[in-house]
Amino acid sequence: MKNKIIFLMGPTASGKTDLAIKLMKDFPLDIISVDSALIYKGMNIGTAKPSEEELLLAPHKLIDIIDPKETYSVANFRIDALKEIKLIWDKGRIPILVGGTMLYFKSLVDGLSNLPESNPVIRQSLENQLNNKGISFLYEQLKELDIETALKLHPNDSQRILRAIEVCRVSQKPMSELLRQREQNFELHPLQLALLPEDRKHLHDKIEKRFHDMIKKGFVEEVKTLFSRGDLNENMPSIRAVGYRQIWKYLQGEYLLDEAIFRAICATRQLAKRQITWLRSWNNLSIVEPHKYDDVNLLVNNYLNS
Numbered sequence: 001m002k003n004k005i006i007f008l009m010g011p012t013a014s015g016k017t018d019l020a021i022k023l024m025k026d027f028p029l030d031i032i033s034v035d036s037a038l039i040y041k042g043m044n045i046g047t048a049k050p051s052e053e054e055l056l057l058a059p060h061k062l063i064d065i066i067d068p069k070e071t072y073s074v075a076n077f078r079i080d081a082l083k084e085i086k087l088i089w090d091k092g093r094i095p096i097l098v099g100g101t102m103l104y105f106k107s108l109v110d111g112l113s114n115l116p117e118s119n120p121v122i123r124q125s126l127e128n129q130l131n132n133k134g135i136s137f138l139y140e141q142l143k144e145l146d147i148e149t150a151l152k153l154h155p156n157d158s159q160r161i162l163r164a165i166e167v168c169r170v171s172q173k174p175m176s177e178l179l180r181q182r183e184q185n186f187e188l189h190p191l192q193l194a195l196l197p198e199d200r201k202h203l204h205d206k207i208e209k210r211f212h213d214m215i216k217k218g219f220v221e222e223v224k225t226l227f228s229r230g231d232l233n234e235n236m237p238s239i240r241a242v243g244y245r246q247i248w249k250y251l252q253g254e255y256l257l258d259e260a261i262f263r264a265i266c267a268t269r270q271l272a273k274r275q276i277t278w279l280r281s282w283n284n285l286s287i288v289e290p291h292k293y294d295d296v297n298l299l300v301n302n303y304l305n306s
Contacts (some may be wrong), residue, residue, distance in 0.1 A: 002089060006096040007105060007186055009034075009279060010195030011272035012242075013206045015290040017050055019195070020098045021058045022293060026298060030088045032081055034059045034099030036240045040068045041227065045219045048210065060098075068238035069231050071118055078107040094304065097190075098130040102278040108188055113179045116170040118163075126162045127235060138168055141165055145175035157236060191303040193296070194279050196287050207268045211243065215261065223247040240266045 010016050019033055033039075037047040041064045052061060061084045067074055081097070081104070088095040090159055097105070130138060135158045143150040145168040153160050167175040197203045223244055226232055232239055234248050243264045250260035264297070279285065288296045 003189075004094050005085065005190045006300065006303070007034075007096065007159070007190045007192045008096055008098045008195075009102070009193065009282075010100060010107060011197075011203065011275040012100055012268060013048075013203060013210050014195040014197060015125055016098050016100070016195060019288075019290045019293075019296065020096055021054060021266055023096065023296070023300060024058050026297060027304065028093045029096040030061070030091075030093050032084050032088075032095055032097045033063045034077075034081070034097045034101050034104045035063075036072070036077075036101040036104065036237070038063045038070055038099075039065050040238050040241075041066065043068060043222070043238065043241070043244070044219050045214050045222045046247070047241065048214070067071065068226060069236065071237060073115075073118070074103050074107045074113055075115065077101075078112055079106045081108060098189075100275050102275060109190075113181055115167055115175065115178055119166060119170050122166050122169050123162070126165055130158055130162065130235060133279075136160065138162065138165060145169075148176035149174065159237060159240060165180075184234075191300065192282065192285050193288050193299065194285050195290060196276060196279055197289075203272060204269055207272060208265050211261065211265050214243070217223060219243070220247055220250075222245065222256070224251060227251045242271050 005022075008016055008020055008023075020029070023029055024031070035047070037043065038049055038060075039062060043049070049060070049063065055063075062077070063079055065080070080194070085095045096106075099105075126138065135156055138158070138161050138293065139150065139153075139155045142153075142165050146164060149164045150161075153164070155161075164175045167178065171178060226239070226244070227248060234245060234252075239245060239248055246260040246264035246267065248297070249255045250257050255263065286299055288299065290296075
């Protein structure tokens with residue numbers, strides 16, 4: 001089983017964690033989280049982080065690894081994930097990577113360009129410009145520096161616009177040029193499983209119910225704790241996470257709570273739609289249904305013994 005690896009992908013609320021834990025009971029698997037929100041400490045309810053009981057039963061790597069004020073890039077994930085994959089292989093076990101952050105999965109399959117690390121001074125300068133002059137000003141800057149990248153981004157996508165300008169300034173090259181210079185791929189030949197529910201309405205209903213459950217569990221209070229720290233703001237990747245952004249705006253007085261909840265549910269559904277769109281174009285994918293566990297078990301067993 002040396003060098004065997006499983007990807008378990010799917011949209012938010014599709015049942016990935018439950019299925020992974022079930023597979024762990026039948027196979028020598030260790031879970032690596034592939035989720036850009038689960039990395040943050042203190043962000044538990046709104047990210048649907050596995051419970052303490054679930055984590056005792058099935059420990060997850062790459063959960064609770066940074067503070068919400070810190071940044072974490074796709075490149076950071078790739079380095080950390082490859083390290084964890086090797087450690088699991090060295091123990092004679094099999095990594096199963098579970099999550100819905102498709103760019104993270106893509107970085108493992110396709111490799112990454114050699115983009116420069118974030119520069120705190122340049123990043124702070126750009127964030128000051130964002131706060132003082134708005135995203136339109138920065139978008140015009142990006143068009144001058146790298147029109148190819150600018151045309152691929154939404155004019156209001158502040159996170160990616162800031163990163164693209166930062167890359168241009170640090171490297172003195174357009175980010176589009178650097179993206180064409182990919183590093184050599186790490187040789188992975190995973191079994192790629194995807195939970196793609198045929199009934200989109202059922203998934204939407206699950207998303208709505210789950211978010212209301214989060215509110216009952218104290219999600220607003222969780223965001224209040226982050227809000228009261230004073231060192232976080234709505235432009236940070238952690239606070240831009242679906243659900244957190246909307247409740248943050250409620251705490252700022254921009255939304256009533258009911259509107260924030262409605263907007264968060266809509267944003268989560270849009271996230272699920274984007275994840276499904278990614279997966280529809282994915283190569284070598286085996287689509288599975290959690291309720292057909294025997295079929296999933298057979299797929300995994302055949303792969304591990306091939």
